[in-house]
Amino acid sequence: MMSQLLIDFNKAFDEHFIKVKSTVKTQYASRPEGVQFLGTVIKQHEDGTYSMDMEERIKIACEKLGLDTTKKGYPATPYTAGDTHQWREAGSIPKTPAQIEQTIKEVQDLHPNAVIKTYDDVIRSFRQYTGNGIWFAETGCPHVMPIIYQLARFQTFPGITHFMAIRRVFEYMYGKRSRKLTFGKQSINHKDPKHFKRPITIFTDTSHGDCPITKKATGGYTIFLFGSLILIRSFRLSCVTTSTAQSEYYMMSAAAAESLYIMELYNNVLLPFINNALNIKMDIMERVPVMVSKLTDEVVETLNAKNYPMITEQNKMLLYGDNASALLMSNQGPGKNSKHSMIHASWLWECLHIRKIMETLKVHTKCNPADICTKIGLSAETFEKHVRTLLGENESLDVDVNNVAVAQIFRNSYGTPDMVCIIKNVASGDHVGVIMDL
Numbered sequence: 001m002m003s004q005l006l007i008d009f010n011k012a013f014d015e016h017f018i019k020v021k022s023t024v025k026t027q028y029a030s031r032p033e034g035v036q037f038l039g040t041v042i043k044q045h046e047d048g049t050y051s052m053d054m055e056e057r058i059k060i061a062c063e064k065l066g067l068d069t070t071k072k073g074y075p076a077t078p079y080t081a082g083d084t085h086q087w088r089e090a091g092s093i094p095k096t097p098a099q100i101e102q103t104i105k106e107v108q109d110l111h112p113n114a115v116i117k118t119y120d121d122v123i124r125s126f127r128q129y130t131g132n133g134i135w136f137a138e139t140g141c142p143h144v145m146p147i148i149y150q151l152a153r154f155q156t157f158p159g160i161t162h163f164m165a166i167r168r169v170f171e172y173m174y175g176k177r178s179r180k181l182t183f184g185k186q187s188i189n190h191k192d193p194k195h196f197k198r199p200i201t202i203f204t205d206t207s208h209g210d211c212p213i214t215k216k217a218t219g220g221y222t223i224f225l226f227g228s229l230i231l232i233r234s235f236r237l238s239c240v241t242t243s244t245a246q247s248e249y250y251m252m253s254a255a256a257a258e259s260l261y262i263m264e265l266y267n268n269v270l271l272p273f274i275n276n277a278l279n280i281k282m283d284i285m286e287r288v289p290v291m292v293s294k295l296t297d298e299v300v301e302t303l304n305a306k307n308y309p310m311i312t313e314q315n316k317m318l319l320y321g322d323n324a325s326a327l328l329m330s331n332q333g334p335g336k337n338s339k340h341s342m343i344h345a346s347w348l349w350e351c352l353h354i355r356k357i358m359e360t361l362k363v364h365t366k367c368n369p370a371d372i373c374t375k376i377g378l379s380a381e382t383f384e385k386h387v388r389t390l391l392g393e394n395e396s397l398d399v400d401v402n403n404v405a406v407a408q409i410f411r412n413s414y415g416t417p418d419m420v421c422i423i424k425n426v427a428s429g430d431h432v433g434v435i436m437d438l
Contacts, residue, residue, distance in 0.1 A: 040139050051180040054140035058177040061132045062170055066111050074175025075168055076380045078147050085376060087161040088150070090213050094119075094159050106160045110167070126158040129166045136173060140181045143387045144169055146220065146234040146373050153236070182392035183228040189396045190318070191361075199226055199266060200317045202259055203363060205370035206237075206251045208244040217241050219251035220373020223262055225270075228392050231262065234373040245325035252321055252330060253348035256358060259319070260347075263311045263357065271310060313356045320363035320399060322371075330360045363399045 034043035041053040108116040137145035206219035220234035241247040351358040372386040
């Protein structure tokens with residue numbers, strides 16, 4: 001029945017456009033040139049992976065904004081390394097008439113082909129950057145979302161430092177315009193093998209009190225479906241938190257609330273397509289004699305799934321965080337001095353302990369891709385590592401460092417100290433013992 005409905009809909013859809021004297025063309029992502037959707041080129045490659053390409057759209061946007069696209073050197077990161085950025089301070093906002101006039105003049109010099117005579121023209125020009133930047137961040141360039149969203153906080157009172165910062169972001173995107181967002185290549189290497197087939201994995205992180213103006217924390221999370229990025233968010237918390245654990249706990253709850261929508265989308269929309277079950281009735285198990293009388297409908301649906309089971313108590317979502325205190329609060333509940341955290345973060349408690357569809361785990365800070373959502377000023381090496389993860393360019397995403405070492409110092413038979421190190425490779429599981437003469 002479902003297939004016939006789709007056939008009838010497609011037929012009526014085609015007839016409508018023919019009736020209004022338009023042409024209907026069926027395009028497929030498997031074509032060499034791919035298929036274009038809202039400025040994004042989507043392609044299916046021979047290895048079965050898919051990619052989203054925004055090269056032409058980035059090129060057009062940079063040319064319209066007046067950026068120099070002929071120079072050879074482009075920045076390696078969309079922001080300078082370090083935690084101090086002048087544009088984030090309150091002093092970067094022009095306040096006096098003299099400062100506003102100076103800003104108008106400097107912005108006009110940056111855009112010789114535009115007419116910028118008033119501060120309203122300055123605001124309008126800056127919003128052209130933020131509008132285009134948000135579009136790129138929400139589609140094919142998720143790694144620039146944090147910096148774009150933080151700059152967008154100043155779009156009602158921008159200064160020249162904000163223009164210089166956001167132009168650097170666009171210069172970075174232009175230099176990296178050939179990079180694509182890839183789906184189907186990357187997998188997640190969980191520490192526990194039983195988690196390998198979990199469909200949805202969430203990473204969260206916060207930067208406590210990092211906003212120099214409001215003292216609020218910036219948080220973010222990334223959601224992966226079978227190792228491919230499907231959602232990324234970066235935003236400033238609506239309340240002031242008094243500890244890092246509290247801000248991390250709030251962000252984990254925000255990610256848990258978002259995951260409920262992703263779970264329903266996966267169970268009811270994506271899973272039937274993944275398992276090629278559109279033409280198969282899902283009541284197969286109902287016709288099989290079952291001796292266990294307490295077999296629930298949920299378990300029946302899970303058994304009916306051909307390849308990947310539904311998200312249930314038996315197949316939970318994984319929520320990774322890098323703060324041990326926040327993880328402890330999520331599993332055991334806040335203490336008497338942090339009961340207010342329970343009120344603000346009730347979604348996390350419900351997903352873990354009431355609905356039981358989620359499990360919280362520890363991720364090493366260096367392996368947390370959500371780190372890119374919160375920190376402005378990462379080194380080029382760290383930033384590039386997280387970009388590869390978000391764009392799906394890796395073969396595998398680890399949740400822990402590759403090597404863990406345990407050392408023990410003792411005195412040998414000669415009375416001199418020796419140190420024995422046991423080094424474990426998490427990927428292979430091999431152990432190596434090394435004796436060092438001290």
